[in-house]
Amino acid sequence: MKDIRVSHQRNLRSNWLIFEPGDRFLLGLKNKYAYEIGMIENNKIGNFIKPVIKRTDGGMAICYDISSLQPLSRIMEVRAVKVDEIRNFIIEIISAVKALEEFLLEASSITLNPEFIFS
Numbered sequence: 013m014k015d016i017r018v019s020h021q022r023n024l025r026s027n028w029l030i031f032e033p034g035d036r037f038l039l040g041l042k043n044k045y046a047y048e049i050g051m052i053e054n055n056k057i058g059n060f061i062k063p064v065i066k067r068t069d070g071g072m073a074i075c076y077d078i079s080s081l082q083p084l085s086r087i088m089e090v091r092a093v094k095v096d097e098i099r100n101f102i103i104e105i106i107s108a109v110k111a112l113e114e115f116l117l118e119a120s121s122i123t124l125n126p127e128f129i130f131s
Contacts, residue, residue: 026079051115059108078130085126
């Protein structure tokens with residue numbers, strides 16, 4: 013997640029998780045990432061929150077509506093995770109990878125950071 017600024021925005025109706033790529037990522041956007049951004053912007057990919065892409069003159073922001081959702085990191089702080097929940101989590105990761113394959117996206121492009129996994 014280098015070269016990407018992560019922030020949260022809250023308003024009266026919703027909470028947003030916002031990724032703002034830095035210059036290095038934006039340079040790669042013209043070749044490698046253009047396809048990926050187009051696919052996540054124009055398709056509903058199973059097991060993923062559909063983003064809103066906001067473009068500005070010099071950059072872009074990838075915004076996810078996380079209203080009513082909790083990050084995995086917070087869930088794990090509050091209570092112990094049960095074996096069934098771990099098994100279901102692994103099954104969900106496998107399902108997410110299969111969903112990416114349907115759109116010819118690489119699984120290596122996702123992060124498994126508990127701060128960015130929502131339930």
